Structure formats: C-alpha cells, structure tokens
Amino acid sequence: MKRPFSLSPRLQAVADMVPAGARLADVGTDHGRLPVWLIQHGIVERAVCSDLRPGPLSRARALAERWQVSDKAVFRLCDGLSGIAPHEADVITIAGMGGETIAEILRAAQWTGEPGHRYILQAMSGMDGLRRHLSGNGFVILKEVLVEEGETLYVVILTQPGEMKPLTEGEIWVGRQKRQMDAPLRSRYLDQELQKLRRAVAGLERSQRPEDVEKRKWYELAAWEVARMKKEWEEWQR
Numbered sequence: 001m002k003r004p005f006s007l008s009p010r011l012q013a014v015a016d017m018v019p020a021g022a023r024l025a026d027v028g029t030d031h032g033r034l035p036v037w038l039i040q041h042g043i044v045e046r047a048v049c050s051d052l053r054p055g056p057l058s059r060a061r062a063l064a065e066r067w068q069v070s071d072k073a074v075f076r077l078c079d080g081l082s083g084i085a086p087h088e089a090d091v092i093t094i095a096g097m098g099g100e101t102i103a104e105i106l107r108a109a110q111w112t113g114e115p116g117h118r119y120i121l122q123a124m125s126g127m128d129g130l131r132r133h134l135s136g137n138g139f140v141i142l143k144e145v146l147v148e149e150g151e152t153l154y155v156v157i158l159t160q161p162g163e164m165k166p167l168t169e170g171e172i173w174v175g176r177q178k179r180q181m182d183a184p185l186r187s188r189y190l191d192q193e194l195q196k197l198r199r200a201v202a203g204l205e206r207s208q209r210p211e212d213v214e215k216r217k218w219y220e221l222a223a224w225e226v227a228r229m230k231k232e233w234e235e236w237q238r
Contacts, residue, residue, distance in 0.1 A: 005067075007037055010122060013147040013156045014095050017120045018043055025050065025089035027080060027105060028097055032060025032073075039069045048088055050076040080105035081112070092119050095156075099126030103133035113138050113161050121157045130157070131172050140164035144175045146185040153189050169218060170225025173197065177229060179236050187237070190230040197223035 007015055011034050018024065018038055024047040026035045035047035049064075051057040057075050064070040076083040081092070092112075094102050102121055106112045112119070119139075123130050134141060140162035147154050155175070167176065174193050177186065197219050204216035 005033070005037065007033060009147050009149045010154050010156075011037075011095065013145050013154070014093055014120050014122050015043070017143070017145070017156065017158050018091055018093070021045070022091040023089045024048070025081070025084050025092045027084075027092060027094045028052070029060050030056045030096060032063045034093060034095065035073060036060075036063050036067055036069055039064075039072050040067060044091075046072050046074070048074045048076060048084055050078050050081075050083060052077075052079050079108075081109035084109075086111040086114065086117070090117055092117060093121075094119065095122035096124060099123035099128070099130030099133075101126075103130050106133065107137070115161055118142075118158065118160045121159065122154060124154070127155050128173050131167055131175065134159055135164065135167040135172065138162070141176070146183055146189055148185060153185060153192065155189075168225055169222045170229055173222050174226055174229060177233060186233060187230070190226060190233060194223060194226045194230060197226060 006012075015034060015038055020043050022044050024035060024038060024044045026032075026047055026049050029035060029049040029051050032049050035044070035049050038044045039047060049057070049060050051060065054077060057077055061070065061073075061075050064073045078084070094105060097105075102123055106119070111117075121130065131141070134157070138161055139159045141157055141159050141164060143158040145156045147156060174190055177183075200219045201216055201223060204212050204219065207213070
C-alpha cells in the first residue's frame with residue numbers, strides 16, 4: 001500500500017484547521033494535494049475541488065485517481081465559488097492566492113455572509129487587503145496562525161460570518177494579538193511588517209501627489225500602531 005504523501009508546511013497549516021467530518025470545498029485547488037490528503041487521512045469524506053483553469057483541475061483529478069480517492073472528490077471548473085452551492089460545503093479553503101483575489105471571491109458569492117460556513121484562508125500576499133475586507137464585511141476572525149516555509153512567513157486565517165470589533169489600521173497589517181496567544185513566530189512577523197510599512201512611508205515621502213500624501217498618512221498610522229504592538233508583544237514575552 002502506498003504511503004500517504006506529505007503536505008508543505010503552508011498547506012499543512014491549512015489542513016490542521018479543517019475539522020473532522022467537514023464538508024469541504026477547496027477553491028483554486030490547483031494540484032489537489034490538500035483535498036486528496038484530507039480524504040486520505042479520513043478528515044473529510046468528500047470534497048468539492050474547484051479551479052478556474054482546466055489544466056490544474058485535470059492534475060487534481062489525476063492525483064485523486066492515483067491515490068484511489070476519486071470516488072470521494074467532485075471536480076468543478078468554475079470561477080471562485082460560482083459553481084459551488086451553499087449546501088455542498090460547510091468549510092471552504094482558499095489557499096495560494098493573493099489577498100485581494102480571495103476577498104473578491106468571497107465578495108462575489110452572496111451566500112458567504114450567511115451563517116453555517118467557515119473559511120480557511122491563506123494568502124500569498126496582500127494580507128492587509130484580506131483582513132480589511134473581513135473586518136468591514138461582517139466576518140469575525142476566529143484564529144490566525146503563522147507558518148514558516150523556506151524563509152517566508154505565511155498567515156492562515158480561520159473566519160466565519162459574525163460580529164467582530166473592527167480592526168485598527170495596525171491590526172489590518174498584523175492581525176489582533178492577545179497575551180495568551182501561542183505564536184512563536186509573531187515577533188519576527190511584527191518586525192517584518194513594520195519594516196515594510198516604514199519602507200512604504202519612505203517611498204511615498206518623495207511624492208507630492210494628493211493621493212500619495214493621503215496614503216502615506218495611513219501607512220504612518222499603521223507603522224506607529226505596529227511598533228506599539230511589537231513593544232507590547234515583547235513585554236508579554238518577558
């Protein structure tokens with residue numbers, strides 16, 4: 001019998017958030033490794049695997065056949081959640097895209113704001129845009145996990161429709177923090193994002209365009225807040 005394949009740290013962090021018995025939809029499934037792994041390990045019984053392009057969907061189907069789980073997977077060629085009905089999944093995973101793209105997928109499907117669904121989201125970039133969308137559109141962030149893959153830190157968000165105190169500008173960039181959080185990579189993440197913000201401020205200081213002046217103010221506020229959060233986090237770790 002073949003030994004189950006392993007996931008990358010990034011996808012493993014996503015998989016670890018999927019509860020046993022979930023009805024899964026994996027949007028932008030690409031190679032299909034995440035849903036196939038979850039089926040192999042008995043975490044989900046069935047999965048809807050969707051992708052915008054025929055090539056990746058074909059590779060996902062081939063992987064499911066190779067590991068003999070194709071009877072438990074459904075493959076959909078569709079844009080985002082457009083080809084998935086609300087009753088087909090209670091857990092939706094969207095990983096490996098930009099944050100703005102993920103936000104647009106959630107925005108395009110009207111049923112994403114209805115109760116009964118949880119979303120596990122992992123953006124390759126644009127986490128600020130994704131958090132901003134969640135904060136301003138009726139979602140509550142239940143958990144954020146930092147994972148290291150190679151030299152890159154990735155964030156995995158667990159969220160669902162619900163009420164949440166709006167995120168501050170600093171929290172838009174680095175997420176909300178609590179003293180009891182188990183987040184060994186957070187200090188490094190705070191420092192990384194603070195440096196990004198400071199570089200953005202420095203770049204915008206050379207521009208006199210009104211829109212850039214306004215943008216710089218937001219970056220300056222975010223940088224100030226993240227610096228304060230970093231100091232707070234470091235004090236908590238002593």
